[in-house]
Amino acid sequence: MKLASLLLASTSLFAAESNWPQFRGAGANSLGTGAPPVKWNGETGENILWKADVPGLGHSSPVIWGDRIFVSTSISADGGAASLKLGLYGDIKPVEGEGKQSFDVLCFERKSGKLLWQRTAASGVPKVKRHTKSTHANPTPATDGKHLVVSFGSEGLYTYDLNGKLLWKKDLGILDAGFFRVPSAQWGYASSPVIHGDMVIVLADVQKDSFLAAFDIKTGKEMWRTARGDVPTFGTPAVGPHAAGGTTGLQVVVNGWKHTGGYDLKTGKELWRLNGGGDIPTPTPVFDGGVVVVTSAHGSDRPIFAIRTDAAGDITGRKEAMAWAQERAGNYMQTPLIADGIGYFCMDNGILSVFQMATGEKLYQQRLGGGVSGFSGSPVAAGGRLYITNEDGHSYVIEQGGAYKLVAENDLGETVMSTAAILDGVIYARGRSHLFAIAGKKR
Numbered sequence: 001m002k003l004a005s006l007l008l009a010s011t012s013l014f015a016a017e018s019n020w021p022q023f024r025g026a027g028a029n030s031l032g033t034g035a036p037p038v039k040w041n042g043e044t045g046e047n048i049l050w051k052a053d054v055p056g057l058g059h060s061s062p063v064i065w066g067d068r069i070f071v072s073t074s075i076s077a078d079g080g081a082a083s084l085k086l087g088l089y090g091d092i093k094p095v096e097g098e099g100k101q102s103f104d105v106l107c108f109e110r111k112s113g114k115l116l117w118q119r120t121a122a123s124g125v126p127k128v129k130r131h132t133k134s135t136h137a138n139p140t141p142a143t144d145g146k147h148l149v150v151s152f153g154s155e156g157l158y159t160y161d162l163n164g165k166l167l168w169k170k171d172l173g174i175l176d177a178g179f180f181r182v183p184s185a186q187w188g189y190a191s192s193p194v195i196h197g198d199m200v201i202v203l204a205d206v207q208k209d210s211f212l213a214a215f216d217i218k219t220g221k222e223m224w225r226t227a228r229g230d231v232p233t234f235g236t237p238a239v240g241p242h243a244a245g246g247t248t249g250l251q252v253v254v255n256g257w258k259h260t261g262g263y264d265l266k267t268g269k270e271l272w273r274l275n276g277g278g279d280i281p282t283p284t285p286v287f288d289g290g291v292v293v294v295t296s297a298h299g300s301d302r303p304i305f306a307i308r309t310d311a312a313g314d315i316t317g318r319k320e321a322m323a324w325a326q327e328r329a330g331n332y333m334q335t336p337l338i339a340d341g342i343g344y345f346c347m348d349n350g351i352l353s354v355f356q357m358a359t360g361e362k363l364y365q366q367r368l369g370g371g372v373s374g375f376s377g378s379p380v381a382a383g384g385r386l387y388i389t390n391e392d393g394h395s396y397v398i399e400q401g402g403a404y405k406l407v408a409e410n411d412l413g414e415t416v417m418s419t420a421a422i423l424d425g426v427i428y429a430r431g432r433s434h435l436f437a438i439a440g441k442k443r
Helices: 003-012
Strands: 048-053 063-065 068-076 101-109 115-124 148-151 157-160 166-170 194-196 199-204 211-216 222-227 238-244 247-254 260-264 270-274 286-288 291-295 304-308 322-326 337-339 342-346 351-356 362-367 380-382 385-389 394-399 406-411 421-423 426-430 434-438
Touching (some): 068 148, 115 157, 115 166, 157 199, 194 238, 270 304, 286 337
Antiparallel strands (some): 063 068, 068 101, 101 115, 211 222, 238 247, 337 342, 342 351, 351 362, 385 394, 394 406, 426 434
16 A cells, blocks of 8 residues: 555544544644634633533543543542642652542533533542652543543543443553652553554553553454563554555554564554663654654653654664654653644753754754743644643743744643643643633634
């Protein structure tokens, strides 16, 4: 199959024009549709179309299919508010003494924000503790319009129809993702499931028995499983082309420290591997043209690798497998965004570095804010503008392109740790306690 037709088929699975089906949207590229507003205020209501209450605590991002929006959350059984510590700090200790939780899935009407249904997937004392900046509902759901796949890590993988009927569930065991140097520092599982065709792809880089696996979306039957030997990682897999030997297929690429790698989508067989990078890999790989961009930070290294999509074998130290690389420019928390040949990489301290994707040339670098707020949610773009929001809910609207131009700054009035969705000119943003629809008044 030729590359162009393969990519067209892959994109059509996501119905990109009308839906936001997974973490970072259709094709996992964070590129929205329409022209969203550049000004809003969550406290005064300026350009807030609606806001809906979201109980509990969760960092999962909203996903959208048709007239429905889905998020997950973890609700304390005693009715108390869960603690959450924001900012730039290095405390590795987990939250202690949390009691029974309800692990819930919520569905809202897209036009009004009305709650349509809420389902409890599981309940009980969490099997793994969480970091002080984390939650028990980190992974973003995924949907193909018929199935809604929701991961709660150690509490299980669940698939519903869009009316909230449970279709199947699977216990994946204890998924203990924490600091590999201090195993008692449990931080919580974060990798989101990905749907591609009839497969659900799940990555579990954890303290013990790590794996990448594919499950049949209709039945939950395991289709393949490939063992991995990396330290715990927190990124989501990405699916894209792999061209080798004159043929083009699809590969699943996962971020790592000791083992970034590409795997055949059909079989799970390893195609290539790369050693090196930051030792707490979090960003999701991003496909762009003939490369897949992988970045990480923490420890001594923070690289950006633009890996050719025909990579094969062990590519560690092999320059011919790279279109380009940067040694000290990578991301810790945020997944980069690539649009119109330009890559935007925002660090957790708000330093935005912008590169020409064809060459790796740095176009500019700019600090957003005063360097005291953390940036965890990934950027999104639409209408020729980039939207980057820090943990305090303060957003920067920036013109896309090779020169820095700040258009506006806005406050949502709530903590924001997730990544927004943009469809038809509306920004759907999840704050700590509410789901917001941000849109111009003329609609």
